[in-house]
Amino acid sequence: MRPLWTVLAGTLAAVLLLSGCGSPAPTERAPAGPVARVSFEPGPDARDVNPTAPVRVRVERGRLDEVELTNEDGKQVPGELAPDGRSWKATTELGYGKTYTWSGSATGDDGKQVSVEGSFTTLQPERTVRATINPTDGAEVGVAMPISVKFDEPVEDKAAVQRALTVQTSVPVEGAWAWLNDKQVDWRPKEYWPAHTRVSVSAKLYGVPYGGGAYGRADLTTDFTIGREQIVKAAVGTHRMVVVRDGQQVASYPASYGEENDPGRNTPNGTYIIMEKNPVEIMDNPRYGYRDVRKTWAARFSNHGEFIHENEENAAALGKVNNSHGCINLSAADAKAYYDSALIGDPVEVTGSASSMPPQYDVYDWLLSWDQWTAKSAL
Template sequence: MKARSRWVLVAAGLVAALGLTACSSDTSGTPAAPATGAHSPTAQAAPKPSAAVAYTPTAGATDVNPVAPVSVKVTDGTIQSLTLTNPAGEKVIGKLSADHTTWNVGEPLGFGKTYTWSGTALGADGATKPIAGEFTTVTPNGTIGTRINTGDGKTYGVAMPIAVTFDAPVDDKAAAERAMTVRTSVPVEGSWAWLDDTRAHWRPKTYWPAGTEVHVNLKLYGVHYGDGIYGADDMTADFSIGRKQVVKANTQTHRLKVYRDGKLTADFPASFGMESDPGRVTNSGTHVVMSMHESYSMTNPQYDYYDVVVPWAVRISNNGEFVHGYAPSVWAQGSQNVSHGCVNLSPADAKKYFDSALVGDPVEITGSDKQLDAADGDYYDWTVPWDEWKSMSALAQ
């Protein structure tokens, strides 16, 4: 009985409480108090922000690379006016973004110069803020210039290497190589290789495809080569690869054959370097046509001849090897090797070959016991096996 009584009392108390809750809002007659917060008559609108200006590089920066990114960015506002001037007061070329919030420099800067910002930014609050400050570019310990062997608008043979020569030794070859690119109109596998501290060559794995268009871009200005030495200039070259012509010459058969697009177009009797004298042997290996001369004066004090003028001379190495006309050796051409290392043809045959040739054509010589190599200077590129050539890239280290 006691347990039941306690339950009844608890239940009754719950009902009473529920009853009070249900009736309180309907019977009080007192209006509800107004809510406070965002819709309160006393709330204020948030103030609009003023413009914030960020500089790259930071104001007052020194030793800035002249090709590093340079910009001004405004948040919570826009750029009203902006100029960047050099020490002579000349404006630096730049570009303003379409939304007028960012300005980027549009040209390389100079070494060892102080550049000054001036202008204004308009904030969302309607207030203007000055754009001002300066930075200074690095003063190098020295600069290194470059040269390239290919010319704009020129057409070369299928063995033509791209040769970049630096005016002084380059310590950080990887930095230089990353800044040198080669683009082609058709896929071509190729690689840079460093022949020494001042020479980098690019060549394909195999001969260039005929008709290839090539663009070389050397973005070397401002590249740090180490020890405070920087690249002095940028350079580009746009050239074409012509028809495929390959010369195959054999010192034992005494013939020089010309193949155009795989077809034999000429077969000339020739005389090569005399094998009995090591100093006169014509090197075996893939040579490259380097230059062409309607006449050329030959001098070799070691063999006591001076200013011997020969016609239709096509240089194929830096060691004095040419394909050229030479009437005094016509009697030996096709049967004996009597030259001092050059490939002798009759003047008439030399003219025919000369008229068919391009700088960059391969001249493949076989038959002698002496091989073309690095001692013979540019261009011995094709005598280096492909895997070895790739290993000579600074980026392969």
């Protein structure tokens, strides 16, 4: 048997040999990567991006040297580099159904450069829907004029559309949007507009999902002005049409309203607006046996067929008898005077009639109470 001290000595020698004499072998380290980190919005390879979504590139621990965003045709998207060089954003909306590609570079705080690269694709709608807005730019309109946005197709997601609509006024005005049907949303004030109010409307409809695969085709804007306050007071039983301007009566014309004993010929109660003006209007009413009747100085106030117009053939009834087919008849001179003073959007208040107009024609905004109106909002 070997002595114990011999075994220990052998072990000690082995340890000395391993931990050895001299320096340890050098360890190799991988070179440090660039510290700059680039991020994108939308993310890399994103699909079905809404073209109105924010489009940005950012860098952490570095600065952007240059950034370009181009579509598949090589057209560059306008953009803006932040003053600190750490972000870039597109300054215009993108197109539907397009692929956009990033290019450029950033330099990190360590002096090392990294690439700005990647791509994403915007959504392709099943269809885009056209809209129009009224009043048009630069118009001067009456104090009852509603703002109307109409669509070529029915809108399913009315709330999404309504959130894209804004109204700004030069003086405070309480008002609300209401959907009159699936293709029309109107804004009207609770009371008549204050005279001389300036109004700006923005409809940011591009990129808005209407539902059913449809999206807004384009944004709309309009800037218009409310004119002086002029109101027609059409009290049927008085046989006169009174015009009140800025709170003062300026005219009282002998008139003939609709035949009171025939509901089909009444001038119905309600608050209307002047919708259009024509120096000559050709009128037809086959139910009552007339066609191609030419009347002058015609101001339409209802799509049911009511006008304020000249009717010299009915001169004997003016101021005495109500015998028209629903229109407000005036003499030629009075009809011309009123026609010249009227603005589209002026209110016409008919009272004292045997019947009232149902709220079903395309301009019935003022036939609804305020509670009825606000109940038609989608929000």
